[in-house]
Amino acid sequence: CGVFGIYAPEAQHEVAKLAYYALYALQHRGQESAGIASAHVGGHIMTLRELGLVNQVFDEQKLRALDGEMAVGHVRYSTTGSNAWENAQPVHRSDRRELALAHNGNLINAVELHTELREQGLSFRSTSDSEIIAALIASHPAETVEDAVEAVMQQLQGAYSTVIMTKDRVVAFRDPAGLRPLCIGRLGDRYCVASESCAFDIIGAEYLRDVQPGELVSISDKGLHVRQAVVSEREAFCVFEHIYFARPDSIMGGQRLQASRGRMGEILAREAPAPNADLVIAVPDSGNAAARGFARASGLPHDDALIKNRYVGRTFIQPGQELRKHGLRLKFNPLPEIVEGRSLVVVDDSIVRGNTTRQIVQMLRDAGAREVHMRISAPPLRHPCHYGVDMSTREEMIAHERTVEQVSAELGCDSLAYISLEGVYEAIKGERAKHCDACFTGEYPLAGTDGHEGKYAL
Numbered sequence: 001c002g003v004f005g006i007y008a009p010e011a012q013h014e015v016a017k018l019a020y021y022a023l024y025a026l027q028h029r030g031q032e033s034a035g036i037a038s039a040h041v042g043g044h045i046m047t048l049r050e051l052g053l054v055n056q057v058f059d060e061q062k063l064r065a066l067d068g069e070m071a072v073g074h075v076r077y078s079t080t081g082s083n084a085w086e087n088a089q090p091v092h093r094s095d096r097r098e099l100a101l102a103h104n105g106n107l108i109n110a111v112e113l114h115t116e117l118r119e120q121g122l123s124f125r126s127t128s129d130s131e132i133i134a135a136l137i138a139s140h141p142a143e144t145v146e147d148a149v150e151a152v153m154q155q156l157q158g159a160y161s162t163v164i165m166t167k168d169r170v171v172a173f174r175d176p177a178g179l180r181p182l183c184i185g186r187l188g189d190r191y192c193v194a195s196e197s198c199a200f201d202i203i204g205a206e207y208l209r210d211v212q213p214g215e216l217v218s219i220s221d222k223g224l225h226v227r228q229a230v231v232s233e234r235e236a237f238c239v240f241e242h243i244y245f246a247r248p249d250s251i252m253g254g255q256r257l258q259a260s261r262g263r264m265g266e267i268l269a270r271e272a273p274a275p276n277a278d279l280v281i282a283v284p285d286s287g288n289a290a291a292r293g294f295a296r297a298s299g300l301p302h303d304d305a306l307i308k309n310r311y312v313g314r315t316f317i318q319p320g321q322e323l324r325k326h327g328l329r330l331k332f333n334p335l336p337e338i339v340e341g342r343s344l345v346v347v348d349d350s351i352v353r354g355n356t357t358r359q360i361v362q363m364l365r366d367a368g369a370r371e372v373h374m375r376i377s378a379p380p381l382r383h384p385c386h387y388g389v390d391m392s393t394r395e396e397m398i399a400h401e402r403t404v405e406q407v408s409a410e411l412g413c414d415s416l417a418y419i420s421l422e423g424v425y426e427a428i429k430g431e432r433a434k435h436c437d438a439c440f441t442g443e444y445p446l447a448g449t450d451g452h453e454g455k456y457a458l
């Protein structure tokens, strides 16, 4: 998911529009639903959320109705909770205090918390773990919302990059492992928060820094206030954000992702060269940066050979195997003149189920390619994500209980190689000890998620 929050009284009547543009830039983080909540300082919260893309959910008239001086927004992609309207965000609760909440991540103690809260007499309208966070904060007896959030953070386990809006402020907080991204921007004298820095660029805000793991950031009339609400014992930022999930123009861990992904391609060329190939091509768009890096390091020419229909969304966001298979044909078309008779290095960022990759290999062969050498700028995906990326189950993953040679045979390519995990950390200039790479290694950074087979859904 993608989240955004802004406190900007000077931008009266425009905060919803700013949220809209920011969500537009975060659309890649979730395409199932979109929503914005806005409020005047001291007033009540208005929320509009709907299934669909940002530009399907909102129009001029709806944005004008979302008046106010502060706003929070959300784009959703479901991990726990089904793809239903009730699960769209921002979540609006007014148990003791009124608030709207937007959450990216996945709680691993949602079931326990849900049971507890229901026993206390609270009722829920959705099946998403995000409403649990909202209910805990909204019903908390602490005097200030910051104290309530700090207390609630001690109860939450899992991944939560969260933004809430109350009657007079916007509060953002991030789990102590810092699993999902969250950063702070400045717009004039005011502040905003977003999942990725690309959301600041689109509204002309300046990226200041990341919200630190376990940190709570409060934005109000008094400016920006920060406190360390939970001690961070083990940082575990999602390495898959660097590889695939986030937009290449975003900055994470101090690195521009486009540059890191280019380095992944260079390292891949060093680790798994294809000296007899004629041409490097990318699987667009997710393989573009790494393909250029591979070409740069190998000295091989680089060209576009697969044209992507840019109006077909990320196929993986539509749940279900069948839909995925259908989605794929719509997405790519090869250029026979470029492919014909060539030995190709085909670079992509990751292989999950292998359906896309298998079809691309076949498509390139049908278009006349002599050889197809797949090079992947992620290690083999073999384990499910419990922290907010819907990777599908172990059994669906093509590399699950298969060697690289076996996967290569399954995909029908002439050779297949993945970047090493060390190569990934070299490319992102980050330490392994501060990241999560559980979907590659099976080493889950949070206690209790090792070897967990079940979902954490309600």
Ligand code: SF4
Pocket (backbone or CB within 6 Å): 179, 237, 238, 239, 240, 241, 384, 385, 386, 387, 388, 389, 436, 437, 438, 439, 440
């Ligand atoms: Fe990211 Fe993979 Fe860890 Fe999930 S398991 S948080 S996708 S690195």
Ligand code: MG
Pocket (backbone or CB within 6 Å): 283, 284, 285, 286, 287, 348, 349
């Ligand atoms: Mg892709």
